[in-house]
Amino acid sequence: MNFLAIDASTEACSVAIRYNDKQFSEYELCPQSHSLRLLPMIDSVLKQAEVKLTDLDGIIFGQGPGSFTGVRIGIGVTQGLAFSAQLFARGVSTLQAMAQQAFDEKGERKVIAAIDARMSEVYTCYFEVDDQGIMQPQTEETVLAPNLVAQFYQHLALPAYGVGTGWDAYAELVSLMSNSSASPDILYPTALAMLTIGQVDFDKHCVDAEHAQPKYVRDTVSWKKLPGR
Incomplete structure (x- = not known):
């Protein structure tokens, strides 16, 4: 099956396509610029894969936890694209995606x-x-x-x-942490890892576009950053 994966739940913005067993992806660290970068990145990977959105079988999205704004942007884009192309969508945990990257x-x-x-x-x-x-x-x-x-x-x-x-x-x-001697190599999730997770039993876990939902874990929005960050 062929999928587009989208994630904007952290400081990173990441998209990936798996089409006919080939993968194409883009990844950027762009805090507070997800709304500007996400759609151009999606367009870029579609062109790289030489595929139209309607040729795909579904969309996999980062459902959080993470930035409240980023999660909403990612899901909003997912809903719009899935609805327009009549595709189902499946959410993948931000935390699970990073763990998957550590294994892969x-x-x-x-x-x-x-x-x-x-x-x-x-x-x-x-x-x-x-x-x-x-x-x-x-x-x-x-x-x-x-x-x-x-x-x-x-x-x-x-x-x-x-x-x-x-x-x-x-x-x-x-x-x-077993790798405590250095800063973690994996700081943010990638859409490629979400592809790996989301394609397994996609049909069992997917939903209609309007039912794509975030998983915030926490209900309170914080605009306050830690001292010095």
Whole structure:
């Protein structure tokens, strides 16, 4: 099956297409510019693949958690494109996508994802790879103060491989991370990783365009950044 994947849930803006077993992608770090960059990036990968939106089987989108504004932009674009091309859509977790990237690129089978959620909190979840090579959540996705994360994961055999911006933002987390000697290599999700996850059993998990929904995890919007960030 052939899919377009879209993600704007963090500082990164990422799109990818898988068409006839070939992949095309674009990725940019463009904080606060997602609304300007997302559609041109989608147009670019469609041209690279020499394909029309109506030739695809569905759209996979980053459903969060992450930036409230970014998540809404990504889902809004997904809904518009899916509705116009009469395609179904499937949401993929931002945290799961980063864990998937850790397995695909580095062979890591146990991963903790932690994204800086502002307001002195992190979005986090623990993942392990399944028999299909897909990283699956072993805990719920949650938002926690950094000093509570170790308690949340106390039943697990840690440390695990760490991905996301939360590790650099909060020193309290470092003891949980097996790659603690350096800043995480994987800070943001990619649409390519979302393609890998979203194509599996797409028909079972997809929805009509109007039912594409975000997963915020937290209901409060924060406009306040951490000191010095």
